[in-house]
Amino acid sequence: MNRAESAGLGDWTLDVLGPPGQVRPVVCAPAAVLSRAGDEVDPTAEQTVRLAADLVATMRVSPGCVGLAAPQIGVGARVFAVDVTGHPKTGTGHGAFVLCNAVVVEASRWKAGREGCMSVPDLTGDVKRAGHLVVEGALPGTGAMVRLVTDAFEARALQHEIDHCSGLLFLDRVAGAHAVYQRKVYL
């Protein structure tokens, strides 16, 4: 992977993706696409840009959704959208963005927290995640490599989405035999 050109998103905004994407149906477990590692993508390909726009559009119409990965709309690709803006647990936030081929390069300050997932709508679980995170990936459209340094809720969201791109659900990381709960509140 090339070295990141800059920290943060630079001048990238959702406008790079062009017209609004399509809202796509969300795939729920058990589904093979959720348990397969996604393929790397060409971040500048038109197909990738459309996928990014669809992820944003689908995330936007889903109540309480702070992130959505390509496998969740049935596409086995390493692309995800995140937007934790306004969430009470957010510390550092980079707004709404999409990353391609993202990898975790540094993770520390591990902390347990409860997570849900649109693809596992009836359950939540306690998962330990890094509270300080450095992620590198490519922005769709421009293909610029970025290095994002983040923490708290955005760090958790990024780890959850990168897991999706690797074919993992939060269920694969729950802390113990009693760390999964029937969901009581739906947003």
Add this chain to the structure above:
Amino acid sequence: MSELAITVIGRDRPGIVADVAEALARLGANLTDSTMTRLRGQFAMTLICAGPAVAEAEAALAPLAADGRLLATVRAVVPDAEQAPNGTPYVLAVHGADRMGIVAAMTRVLAEAGGNVTDLSTRLAGALYVVLAEVELPPGGVEQVTTRLAATAAELGVEVTLRPADPDLL
């Protein structure tokens, strides 16, 4: 002092725990370890208590079971000395489409490797079946267990992960 292993199960309603705990408290029974949880509308209590004799506990619980809504069992058990862990703790997670025999097949792999399941829960949520188990595995051989679990999961069409349980010691 004698120890009793007691189970109580029945359709969930408010007050089951209070009713059972009160009946035992009146006997001077001391609840030690217990799990009490709701399983698809049935409330299940499994507990160890110290103090009363089997017949006393049975008599105390009989009125609660009299209308057939609760089933209670009591048996005497020999108190164990605190056991040292019999291996290294791992967390097993299995999820996939519900089908017959997932728990049987996966736990058989663990048992054949000398693994001891210390805690296990399952959830059926729509079509999704989830098994979470804590298991102590004897030293060495974890790689082989992981390989065999993966092979069994593939046969069943489910996903499996086996990770070290890492307790946070503060």
